[in-house]
Amino acid sequence: MPHRNRFTAACRPIAFPAGLISPNAVLEFTTDDLAHALFATGRAPGDEVRHGWASVWEFVHRTSLIPAYVRRTRGGALVKSALARELDRSEKGTLSYSLGQALTGIFCERKLGVTHLLHIDRYGSRWGVVFAATKKRADLFGLSPTGWVVAEAKGRSNGMEPALPNTLVAQKRSVKSISGKRPWLALGCVAAFPPHRHELSITAVDPDEEGPEPVDVDLDLDRYMLAYYEPFLAAIAAGTPQVRDQRYLTSRLGLLDLRVGLRKDIAARVQQASQGQLSGLYDSVVELLDSGVELDEAATAFPDGTLVGSDWTDAISLNDWRF
Known part of the structure; x- marks a missing residue:
């Protein structure tokens, strides 16, 4: 992406394992990264048979917040x-929540190597999985090269409350295990x-102890992978086809x-899975991705095999933000 579209944000890690993340870390990202993360961390499933284009409308709503x-x-x-600062409280909350999820997704990819971060409710809704009732359950989970990562995303329209970092440190892990394995990190x-x-x-915090009612997530890797990719296929079907790269x-x-x-x-294998050939999907996608990331000059190619290209340079460059 052009340099003018690149953002930088100070990143403060707290209580992470020594040497994992620099105390003076900076997160760099583009509008493509924001759009991709907003899509990947969305709640609505992409199963068109039961949910129609719910994931597409959610994606359109969330990504439109950026420009x-x-x-x-x-x-x-x-x-x-300036318009964002004039929103009412609930509207500001929606914007902050969406940005919180997007930046959590980018952080997990760039700093922890998570390529398929998924909203836990998308998996639950897609496959009819009911989790234990708790208001403290984490939002997102994904597999890194070291193990499972569980993340709770928060957004604040102004500054973070002074006590929030300590609250996050004290907050216990809300997910005990995924497929019988303890998460490597829960942040x-x-x-x-x-x-x-x-x-x-x-600000990212890694609490190191489990809460009083941690959740066990009984997860199937093939179902996890299908739930991740289905919304991308739904969005592609909803748009105008382009053949810029074979x-x-x-x-x-x-x-x-x-x-x-x-x-x-990958699209062909995911489509087969959605039509009933689910077994082996996870291994198939991992094998295909091992062949490397396909580059595209007009958009950003992501490690999960997806492609996102935004044309929001004029919008994000407007000087309507000065105080």
């Missing part, structure tokens, strides 16, 4: 537009806008100025 309310300073910081990630600078910053199945969502794609070999 509408997000701006970039000359220095690369992410700030909110809380907060995206906030400190009032003295109004620029996005990230390696990808792509389409354009015109009003959003957004291009979405998936490698054709």
Whole structure:
């Protein structure tokens, strides 16, 4: 992506294993990264038979928040537009929550190597899995090279409360196991806008103990992979087909100025799984991804085999954010 579309945000890690993340970490990302993370961390399943295009409408809603309310300073910081500051409390909450999820997704990919971060409710809704009733359950989970990562995403429209980092440290792990295995990391990630600078910053905390009622997630890896990719196929089907690269199945969502794609070999295998050939999907996708990431000059190719290209340069460059 062009340099003018790249954001940088200070990242403060707390209580992570020594040497895992630099105490002066910086997270770099683009509008493509934001759009991809908003899609991947969405709650709505992509099963069109039972849920129609719910995941597509959710994606359209969440990604439209970026050109509408997000701006970039000359220095690369992410700030909110003047219109975003005029939203009512509930609308600000929606924007903050979405940014919190997006930045949690980007953090988990860049710093922890999680390529398929999934909303736990998407998996539950897709497969009829009922989890124990608790208000403290984490939002997201995904597999890293070292093991499972569980993440709770938070967003703040202003600064983070002074006590929140300590609260997150004290907050216990809400997921005890995934497929019988204890998560490698269980973190809380907060995206906030400190009032003295109004620029996005990230605080990530790794609580090291389990809570009083931790959840066991009985997960099937093939179902996990299908739940992850189905919304991408739904979005591609909803858009206008494009054939700019023979390696990808792509389409354009015109009003959003957004291009979405998936490698054709992975798309074909996922489509087979959605039609009943589910067994072995996880291993098949991992094997295909091991062949490497296919590059595309007009968009960002992600480690999960998807492609996202946003054309929001004019929108995020507007100077309607100055205080």
